[in-house]
Amino acid sequence: MERRDFIIKTIKLAGGLSIACGAGFFFHNRKYGGTSVEQDLKVMPKLVAKAGSIISVATGEDPYMITKKAIEAYGGMQRYINRGDIVSLKPNIGWDRIPQQAANTNPLVIKALVEMCLQAGAKEVRVGDVPCVEANRSYQRSGIAQAAEEAGGKIIMPEERYMKEINIKGQFIKNWPVFVPLLEVDKIINVPIVKHHSLTLTTLGMKNWFGIISGARNQLHQQVHEAIVDLALFVRPVLTVVDGFRILTRNGPQGGSPAFVSEKKTVAISTDPVAADAFGAKLLGLNPTQLRFLILAQEAGLGSIVSSQIDAA
Numbered sequence: 528m529e530r531r532d533f534i535i536k537t538i539k540l541a542g543g544l545s546i547a548c549g550a551g552f553f554f555h556n557r558k559y560g561g562t563s564v565e566q567d568l569k570v571m572p573k574l575v576a577k578a579g580s581i582i583s584v585a586t587g588e589d590p591y592m593i594t595k596k597a598i599e600a601y602g603g604m605q606r607y608i609n610r611g612d613i614v615s616l617k618p619n620i621g622w623d624r625i626p627q628q629a630a631n632t633n634p635l636v637i638k639a640l641v642e643m644c645l646q647a648g649a650k651e652v653r654v655g656d657v658p659c660v661e662a663n664r665s666y667q668r669s670g671i672a673q674a675a676e677e678a679g680g681k682i683i684m685p686e687e688r689y690m691k692e693i694n695i696k697g698q699f700i701k702n703w704p705v706f707v708p709l710l711e712v713d714k715i716i717n718v719p720i721v722k723h724h725s726l727t728l729t730t731l732g733m734k735n736w737f738g739i740i741s742g743a744r745n746q747l748h749q750q751v752h753e754a755i756v757d758l759a760l761f762v763r764p765v766l767t768v769v770d771g772f773r774i775l776t777r778n779g780p781q782g783g784s785p786a787f788v789s790e791k792k793t794v795a796i797s798t799d800p801v802a803a804d805a806f807g808a809k810l811l812g813l814n815p816t817q818l819r820f821l822i823l824a825q826e827a828g829l830g831s832i833v834s835s836q837i838d839a840a
Contacts (some may be wrong), residue, residue: 582806583796590772593794594639597768601796603647607765610648612713616640616680617764619720619735620656620671622781623664629773630782632720634670636770636794640716641678655683655709656738659781683708690741697757699750704741710762717764717800721771721791721807723779726751728818729811730780731804732767733759733829752820759800759829767803769795771810801830 585597598604608614618632626633637654644652654675658665662685666672672682683689683706690704709715719735726748727734736758737744747754771793775782782788791810797803801824805815815821815832825832 581797582799582802584793584806585795586791586793588792589635590633590770590792590794591635591639593772593792594636594768595643597794597796598640598643604643605647607716608644608647608649608714612644612649613651613653613711614644614649614714614716615653615655615683615709615712616644616675616716616718617709617735617738618654618656618671618718618770619722619730619738620662620665620669621659621738623660623668624782625668626670627773627785627788628782629720629722629775629788630780631665631669631671632718632770633772634674636718636768636772637671637680638674638678640718640768641675641680644716645679649714652678652680653683653708653712654680655685655706657685657706657741658738685741695757695761697754697760699753700747700757700761706739706741709739714765715762717762717767719767719769719807720774721769721810722775722782723777723787723811725779727755727820728813729804729808731807732764732769732800733804733820733824736762752823755820756823756827756829759824760827764800765798767797767800769793769797769803769807769810771795771807774810776811799830801825801832803830805832 583597583601585593585600587593616637618637620631622630624630641652654671666682675682685706689706689708691707692702693705694702717732717735719732722730724730733755739762771791773788773790775787776789777787793810795803795806801821804821808815808818821832824830
């Protein structure tokens with residue numbers, strides 16, 4: 528399988544702060560730890576920094592604008608995307624739901640990210656997922672297809688010809704069909720929505736990687752926490768962008784009733800996928816230490832739960 532080379536970049540943030548950041552993806556298990564940082568960066572919107580990682584958090588009435596503000600506060604998209612990069616965005620487009628039902632990533636978050644990647648010099652921005660229901664219906668009803676295309680992005684449908692069996696080399700997941708156009712890129716950005724999940728309590732960034740594989744995904748529910756970590760070790764995003772504008776508090780992952788939706792009007796950005804998920808869990812009122820996949824991910828060196836100990840209310 529052809530792929531772009533994985534590279535390690537040092538991202539310089541305000542005040543001379545440096546963090547190690549992966550750009551690209553892995554096709555094998557490789558453990559790494561984040562660099563411990565502690566810095567108070569006085570930028571607007573609120574930028575939170577804690578030991579092990581930093582998280583940029585923006586709140587407001589417009590998901591498009593707060594996504595842009597959160598990225599700007601985190602150093603700007605040009606810190607993560609280089610001129611000529613092929614980039615993929617991996618939203619959650621799993622369900623035949625409209626944005627107000629909070630079952631899929633907010634389309635305005637995707638629109639902002641596509642625009643910012645292209646403005647940073649990206650050659651192409653791909654947007655795709657492997658939904659749990661009929662793909663075209665989910666892409667359209669979610670509003671993501673229209674938003675991405677309006678911003679100049681390229682929608683990739685999960686056609687069978689794009690699936691290729693790859694050795695994940697996980698502890699639980701071995702050979703599995705993978706949606707390769709999302710991975711044959713220079714950079715990948717994970718864009719989950721914060722949702723309740725009946726099996727894992729919540730579905731966030733690392734669980735969102737279930738949408739890069741096809742096949743009998745229900746078989747992975749036998750050891751779902753281990754499967755989540757296997758996939759998180761397999762794919763390393765340059766950023767995780769947590770859509771917490773509307774969150775699904777019950778009947779996840781597909782929701783349905785507006786009564787299950789809570790407006791938090793929040794977007795958070797992190798290079799630490801564990802911290803990003805821990806922050807999202809707090810938006811749902813969960814203690815991150817309740818989530819077994821987060822504990823396993825931290826033990827695997829994917830990031831830090833402690834680094835996300837900030838007020839998510």
